[in-house]
Amino acid sequence: MLCAKVDTSQVLLAISHLGFSLSEEEQLLLSAIEGFTADSRQASPSIAFLALQGVSRHGREFIEQAKALGTVLIIEDSSESDADTNSKQMLITSTPADKQVLHLSVVNLAGKLSSFFATLYPQLDGFKQIVAVTGTNGKTSVASFYAQLAASIIGKAASIGTLGTLTYDNDGEERCVQEAENTTPERVSLLNQLAWLAEQGYCYVAIEASSHGIEQGRLTGLPIDTAIFTNLSQDHLDYHGSMQAYGAAKRALLNNTHIQNVIVNFDDPESALWQQSLQSQQRLSGFTLLPNAAKDSLSSCMQRVFSVSNTQYLSDGLYFSLFESAQAYSIHLGLIGDFNIANYLAAIAAFRAASVDMEAIALASPRLKGAKGRMEIMASHHAQVIVDFAHTPDALKQALQASRKHTKGSLWVVFGCGGNRDKEKRPLMGSIAVQFADKVILTQDNSRFEKPEDIVEDVLSGIAEGETKDQSAAAGKVISILDRCEAVKYALSSAQVGDVVLIAGKGHENYLDIQGKKITYDERAFVQQLAEEYI
Ligand SMILES: CC(=O)N[C@H]1[C@@H](OP(=O)(O)OP(=O)(O)OC[C@H]2O[C@@H](n3ccc(=O)[nH]c3=O)[C@H](O)[C@@H]2O)O[C@H](CO)[C@@H](O)[C@@H]1O[C@H](C)C(=O)N[C@@H](C)C(=O)N[C@H](CCC(=O)O)C(=O)O
Numbered sequence: 001m002l003c004a005k006v007d008t009s010q011v012l013l014a015i016s017h018l019g020f021s022l023s024e025e026e027q028l029l030l031s032a033i034e035g036f037t038a039d040s041r042q043a044s045p046s047i048a049f050l051a052l053q054g055v056s057r058h059g060r061e062f063i064e065q066a067k068a069l070g071t072v073l074i075i076e077d078s079s080e081s082d083a084d085t086n087s088k089q090m091l092i093t094s095t096p097a098d099k100q101v102l103h104l105s106v107v108n109l110a111g112k113l114s115s116f117f118a119t120l121y122p123q124l125d126g127f128k129q130i131v132a133v134t135g136t137n138g139k140t141s142v143a144s145f146y147a148q149l150a151a152s153i154i155g156k157a158a159s160i161g162t163l164g165t166l167t168y169d170n171d172g173e174e175r176c177v178q179e180a181e182n183t184t185p186e187r188v189s190l191l192n193q194l195a196w197l198a199e200q201g202y203c204y205v206a207i208e209a210s211s212h213g214i215e216q217g218r219l220t221g222l223p224i225d226t227a228i229f230t231n232l233s234q235d236h237l238d239y240h241g242s243m244q245a246y247g248a249a250k251r252a253l254l255n256n257t258h259i260q261n262v263i264v265n266f267d268d269p270e271s272a273l274w275q276q277s278l279q280s281q282q283r284l285s286g287f288t289l290l291p292n293a294a295k296d297s298l299s300s301c302m303q304r305v306f307s308v309s310n311t312q313y314l315s316d317g318l319y320f321s322l323f324e325s326a327q328a329y330s331i332h333l334g335l336i337g338d339f340n341i342a343n344y345l346a347a348i349a350a351f352r353a354a355s356v357d358m359e360a361i362a363l364a365s366p367r368l369k370g371a372k373g374r375m376e377i378m379a380s381h382h383a384q385v386i387v388d389f390a391h392t393p394d395a396l397k398q399a400l401q402a403s404r405k406h407t408k409g410s411l412w413v414v415f416g417c418g419g420n421r422d423k424e425k426r427p428l429m430g431s432i433a434v435q436f437a438d439k440v441i442l443t444q445d446n447s448r449f450e451k452p453e454d455i456v457e458d459v460l461s462g463i464a465e466g467e468t469k470d471q472s473a474a475a476g477k478v479i480s481i482l483d484r485c486e487a488v489k490y491a492l493s494s495a496q497v498g499d500v501v502l503i504a505g506k507g508h509e510n511y512l513d514i515q516g517k518k519i520t521y522d523e524r525a526f527v528q529q530l531a532e533e534y535i
């Protein structure tokens with residue numbers, strides 16, 4: 001658990017702000033406290049437990065567990081009970097025997113949580129910029145680009161999201177300081193992580209804001225000053241019910257009154273709704289990849305407009321002219337795909353909102369790397385090898401289309417589909433692969449409890465359909481190599497000068513889930529090692 005150590009005086013002050021006055025005995029008891037958690041499993045003699053309402057359960061169900069782990073303070077949110085006033089009780093536990101625990105019940109603790117943490121950790125006030133990135137695709141990439149650029153220009157930065165909590169320093173090192181359980185961490189964990197980051201001097205932070213996270217209040221009251229919206233496409237309808245509700249959940253990010261700067265993808269129709277939802281203190285900036293966007297009319301309603309022209313897709317990445325309003329800059333990015341230009345524009349728009357110099361941004365940009373396992377260029381010599389997380393039909397299509405633009409020779413794809421999950425996507429992915437790649441190598445992904453050969457058969461059924469439509473295109477270009485290592489090795493050893501090999505599905509993951517066992521398989525490391533030999 002990432003957590004900055006609290007001062008006893010701050011703990012006592014924060015509790016007094018909740019409306020409690022404590023006896024000397026109670027104050028002495030609380031002098032052992034070094035931090036707070038909302039997860040009973042992390043409670044300990046030095047970690048107090050906050051029992052909060054969740055989506056399906058209340059944290060109070062876990063109070064006994066926190067006590068058994070020796071916590072000395074429990075603060076329970078009592079909003080939905082009959083209580084309309086706070087209460088305080090000193091308890092004596094049986095396990096551990098005769099230990100004192102102070103139990104406070106607070107009406108609307110959730111609503112007071114941010115100010116409670118602001119008192120515990122005054123450093124939460126010291127951030128230079130906290131950016132929340134939301135959208136169906138691109139959150140991880142934008143957060144990573146933001147943190148990499150900030151570290152390179154300013155010295156230290158961090159990102160929080162699907163890849164965990166990553167710190168970046170100007171030595172170019174990226175360190176994972178906390179593994180991720182969710183894309184957007186639970187609120188208390190997030191507050192703890194931010195307090196730790198601020199204490200360590202990481203004052204520029206990008207947080208991935210999932211629609212679930214926003215709706216469940218994981219970001220409520222956080223000192224976020226900049227919001228980025230990347231795009232909206234179909235996803236998570238099981239949770240949100242409709243696209244309208246899904247879009248609205250994302251836009252609810254704007255209800256955070258700390259947010260001053262809002263950056264939208266002007267090419268996504270949803271951005272019009274973002275514009276309508278702005279609060280009075282929020283200023284809008286945006287970016288567009290469309291060559292004929294009505295930039296003058298955009299400029300009239302936006303603080304800054306970012307656009308590009310003359311994009312060239314070369315084997316070492318992208319070259320283009322970047323415009324901030326009328327001012328032009330020449331940019332080189334070692335990245336693949338137009339969507340990564342959009343992700344880059346989103347990240348730099350955030351910096352410009354924080355008044356970071358555009359010349360410094362342009363200078364740092366060629367050093368930018370793809371987010372771990374997201375269209376990441378692993379090798380680029382006579383051929384180019386890309387590792388990407390795409391594991392849905394649409395993502396595979398996008399990744400292949402993006403790779404094609406950088407391909408002078410043949411485009412290879414190595415991929416498989418997961419077992420015991422959505423079977424319908426298998427033939428679709430097969431059909432897309434044969435349509436958009438020149439050489440298709442089918443292999444296993446997380447086959448779970450299914451036989452890899454059965455999954456490959458399902459994928460092949462989509463390829464067979466494609467074949468009847470365009471037999472000559474499909475003929476002889478598909479092979480199955482079930483062992484993923486062998487499949488990757490075959491592609492890398494066969495690729496010729498000017499070819500691009502896209503290895504899709506695993507991205508940053510470092511295992512293969514086979515028959516209920518997670519077998520160690522770090523595709524990025526494996527590819528890097530092979531590339532030295534073959535590429
Ligand atoms: C449906 C859903 O979103 N549930 C989320 C929700 O669970 P919940 O409120 O029901 O929490 P709970 O686990 O029942 O616990 C209730 C309370 O008891 C506490 N507790 C719980 C267990 C325990 O042993 N001890 C304990 O103290 C919890 O800390 C919490 O305060 O709050 C938890 C803490 O924030 C989340 O971990 C959990 O995410 C579940 C695991 C999940 O899978 N969520 C997915 C849908 C999700 O959020 N995905 C998005 C990314 C989507 C994408 O873009 O791909 C994400 O941000 O990860």
Ligand SMILES: Nc1ncnc2c1ncn2[C@@H]1O[C@H](COP(=O)(O)OP(=O)(O)OP(=O)(O)O)[C@@H](O)[C@H]1O
Pocket residue numbers: 135136137138139140141142162183208230231339340342343371373374375388389390395398399
């Ligand atoms: N701006 C974008 N628009 C469309 N597709 C994108 C964009 N950025 C990335 N992608 C594609 O989506 C995949 C996931 O990208 P990324 O991880 O940055 O998004 P995300 O929103 O964090 O999604 P996830 O939560 O699944 O990680 C990438 O591998 C890439 O193929």
